[in-house]
Amino acid sequence: MAERRAERIITALDIGSSKVCALIAKASDDGEIHVIGTGQRESRGVRRGYIADMDRTEVAIREAVEQAERIAGATIEEVWAGFSAGGLVSRVAQVEVELDGHRIEQGDIDDLLDAGRNSIDPEGRMVLHAQPTLYTLDDVRGVKKPLGLYADKLGVDIHVVAADASPVRNLDLAVRSAHLAVKAIVATPIATGLACLSDEERELGVALVELGAGVTNVSLFAGGMLVGLAAIPYGGQDITDDIASAFGTRRSQAERMKCFHGSATTSPRDNHDMIDVAPLAAGEEGAEVTRITRAQLIAVIRQRLDMLSGDIAAALKDLGFAGPVGRQVVLTGGGAELKGIADYVQGVLGRAVRIGRPRGLNGLPEAHGGPAFATLAGLARYAASNPTDLRAPNSGVAAPTRGSPPGLIGRLISAFRSGY
Template identity: 70%
Template structure:
């Protein structure tokens, strides 16, 4: 019989366009996370990251969580949920106080953060994150702990991630309908960056490309925080659809062909290797199956990849990811499991590309250790860190010093330029 969840237990829930996955983890004495149970179900009610069928998605959530509960032998009540739909925006707001050279006290930091909270203008969107990223002392950026230091001016960069309100509310309603409490809804790029990027990569500058089933999120990290984000309404399921359409087969078989025979690279042998294809309407897959060359299959895959990588390249250019710093790209998500995609992306983007996989988890099943589960692992890391969020601040601390730039709301491109 399952027992009640102990204090401090973490349950992550990733609701994607192709799968719904859940993970129950427990923080260890040394701060590491130990996986107790995982669950996965096919996602039937999500399109391009948006919930299109509430009942179908709710059923998948229930089944994925119940599977994780059975493996862990624990009943859970609340979850940390990932949000990966398009419409996410990332901005960096800045605010400064005059201190007059005295020593920084906690009251000064509290007043600064409260004023920063009041200065945020989501412009009609729902704020998912409003976190103090780095502090500034007399114009010097990159201070993580200003308490106890002397300064004439104290400032802070506030990382704000917002999204369209309705999709977020639908996600929240779906999870609560499955009788689960939503601890927080986390933007997918924020979580994924924690699981497959090192602290040094986030500091020096790196682009994270999450190739999901229906959406590809391109995010830019610099100075230790996410400074740019854009979404592309294409993903790995579009490759599957192209294969199904080109060869007149069902999506299920097209997916198998992509996973077992498909590749982003080509070789002379592809022209001689034959792959059986069952056409739509053919009931018996063992008889009268037509055959195609592997070269034909890879040609369809590469045509779609060419279009997708072109969109990724344009997104990186718009985010000002260029110059000597803009060289490292980390590819993750379910689409990153396609054979040869890292080599293809490296040639197409002209940058160093590696595959990002979840790391730092003890007891993670091998089946859930690939790039498709990077967001799920990142949600657990985010929950364990439980970073400060300005939305949770209460009260109105008295401002001891005169604030400067209360209305300043810097766009992400300006912040990125400052880092490059």
């Protein structure tokens, strides 16, 4: 009989401005990832990617994880959480050591990585990632496996991603307050890139635009790594708010109008298609449903998209995303589900644009297969990859500050307390 593949349980947690999602998966040694449970709750305590209400965020995290646990039939203790707020910076640190021409041994690589660890300067920020990428042998760059080769000098490029400390600690506290251990906090552009981009795209150069609810992250990949980051402090929720304000309706109704009738592109029949709009005071005496054309709705949506696409173009220019016309932009996030968004952005940027959807996971529910869940899938893929990290021991997230034990027992205690 064939030897059974070793499997381990991993849990991804995406805490966004509009939703909190959890995913439980089994990862095997051969790289297969099979989803066994998912959960989702509305996010009420996050604004622009930052924790603004700890209690509400804690409840949403706990409920999303518990839903995923019920589906998976498993109890989890730790999570890989995504961090999507602004303030992320990406740098490449280069370190080199002398070898005097001898054959490279594992000890030489270890010494090089130790030197790299000591050379990381976060400049007052918290380091989320410090990962060795490619090695250099003398003047030959891009070596992936230097072990056993001869060289006079051995160097390595270390990809460092850091963030403002306080928002990271708040995210860590929110997870731990839900009585879950934090395995790692991952910058969402790295996770989303794993889910949506091919190895060749990351190598040749590609821009990834995450159209989130409260923040739009623009990241640039080249040479196989993340090389630039920019954050735009608005997103899909702002389109929803524009619709609600323009037509005097509730946010929930505006969101429904955007999803079912909205579009980034126009057509001649938009002036003839009518949409019913429930007033803010729906149900009260005298409140009447008004009717608008689809063209009026699209005009409001495009006004915000014009601003957003202009900021995206400016961010790409600042990041140095120039060169051949064929270099591609990939749109993902909940905002990428708007009808016609790829064609619209392609017309504005003058570059090839496609929608990035999660891939590489078996058993992912169809409801979670769209661009809005790319970060969640990417977190699972990142966790399953067992990434090497050179962060210093004191560069991690904050320690727990509440006394309840982690895991299922802690959550039962919290639920008991909340009932009284």
